[in-house]
Amino acid sequence: MSDIKKVVLAYSGGLDTSVILKWLQDTYQCEVVTFTADIGQGEEVEPARKKAVALGIKQENIFIDDLREEFVRDFVFPMFRANAIYEGEYLLGTSIARPLIAKRQIEIANQTGADAVSHGATGKGNDQVRFELGYYALKPDVKVIAPWREWDLLSREKLLAYAEKNGIDITKKKSGGSPYSMDANLLHISYEGTVLENPAAEPEEDMWLWTVSPENAPDQAEYVELEYKNGDIVAINGVALSPAQVLTELNRLGGKHGIGRLDIVENRYVGMKSRGCYETPGGTIMMKAHRAIESITLDREVAHLKDELIAKYASLIYNGYWWAPERKMMQSMIDASQATVNGWVRLKLYKGNVIVVGRDSKTDSLFDPNIATFDEDFGAYNHADAAGFIRLNSLRMRIAAKLYNK
Structure with missing residues (x-):
């Protein structure tokens, strides 16, 4: 990929992505565009602009976008319409943010004429898959640079040494800061x-x-x-x-x-x-x-069908397939169910x-108190109907019992 001219980097301004920015400049001799997303992480994102400028990035190549409304409206809400939960517990908080970041990176690449994108995910985790599946789904011919799969800076000590050698200002965490x-x-x-x-x-x-x-x-x-x-x-x-x-x-x-x-x-x-x-x-x-x-x-069968889809839908998001046709197909069905x-x-x-x-629900409740009541329902429900219902549903078991219970 020695012919890369411009790359869009998902940039937080922290140690990893600051080192990546300089490493991209040195290794690929290319122009770098930085993209910092505010998706409600609770930290200031503007300092990333100052750090990017210090590393020689032009102002017109620095993108800092407030994506909070888009994140919840177009990603979190659709996911919750599906009641998505991974392995019975995880509500997919990290997973659902990656397709939005990938989408915006590709938009910036198209806007700036970049021929590559880059991220700071390691070679061990899920995020590399989520980012790159998104990139390729939205821009099939884009080049992807994943430094953690290329360089030898595989420890925090090596990253800090590289930063010090190259004059990269890394703000030390305050004493007592989170070690996680x-x-x-x-x-x-x-x-x-x-x-x-x-x-x-x-x-x-x-x-x-x-x-x-x-x-x-x-x-x-x-x-x-x-x-x-x-x-x-x-x-x-x-x-x-x-x-x-x-x-x-x-x-x-x-x-x-x-x-x-x-x-x-x-x-x-x-x-x-x-x-x-x-x-x-x-x-x-x-x-x-x-x-x-x-x-x-x-409706009962609609609700039960949705429940059958939860594990598959959640796995698609967890594994990075938000932009895949099967997730879109499932979303169309799920969204149709939400009209009521x-x-x-x-x-x-x-x-x-x-x-x-x-x-x-004043307009769409299927709960009928006249039928569900334990008091007299005045003919709203015929109890005698249950006998035929039960007998028909037991037919296969009665046939089997006659054959095997001799």
């Missing part, structure tokens, strides 16, 4: 590395940044009411909010009540097992509430728990 490898966005924050590499070790309490411990959460429960339209939350406690505002507020409420902590060992796409801890306070509330509103607005998912859900938040206490 972390990734954050509006949906979650993840923790990996150090003591967490021993799956038998309990995480230290001061690791968690977004949530109080359930033991220290308020002793008074808090009620919250969510309004749904076509499967998406459009208001909280009667106040209309944008998608990013919805998730921001639910993160605040969930964090306050110790909701959304998770400690799992997951199966990475590349083949290894990895232990990670996650905080997904808003997403945990969203998942519980969405299933509650669907319980009264979805309208109404409200009332929840009680209490010491790490999300408790559904009410749900209703």
Whole structure:
């Protein structure tokens, strides 16, 4: 790839990507365009501009984009319409951010005439797959530079030495800063590395940044009411909010009540097992509430079919296939099911728990109290019909019993 003229780098301004920026300049002798995405990670992104300039990047080649609304509206919300959950627990917070970053990188590459893109994901993890599947799906002929698969700077010590040798200003973490490898966005924050590499070790309490411990959460429960339209939350406690505002507020409420902590060992796409801890306070509330509103607005067979698709849909996102035709096909079906998912859900938040206490839909509820009642239904339901229903459904078992139970 010695003919590369310009590359778009996913750039955070931290140690890894700052070293990558300089390494790209030295190794490929190419022009570098930096792209920094604000997807709600809670850190200032503007300092990345100053660091890029210090490394010789032209102002017109520095892109810092606020993608929070797009992230929730076009990626998080569609995923939650599917009730997607990986291996029964993980709400896919890191996974769902990668296709958006890849999409914007390719848009910038097209805008600036770049012939390559680059990322800072290692050769061991899932992110390299997620980024690159996105790149190729959106720009099939793009060249991809993955420094961690090319260079010999395979330790933090070597990265720091390279930075010092090349005059790269790396702000040292404050004393007492987190020792974990972390990734954050509006949906979650993840923790990996150090003591967490021993799956038998309990995480230290001061690791968690977004949530109080359930033991220290308020002793008074808090009620919250969510309004749904076509499967998406459009208001909280009667106040209309944008998608990013919805998730921001639910993160605040969930964090306050110790909701959304998770400690799992997951199966990475590349083949290894990895232990990670996650905080997904808003997403945990969203998942519980969405299933509650669907319980009264979805036909039984539609709901059950959706449940059969969850594992496949979640694996597609986890493994990086957001832009694949099968995920798009599934999304079309899932979105069609959400036309009737309208109404409200009332929840009680209490010491790490999300408790559904009410749900209703004035326009699309399939719950008929006249039929479901344990009181006299005045002919709304004919109990005698059940005998034939049961007898027909037992037919195959009765036939088998006559044959084998002699």
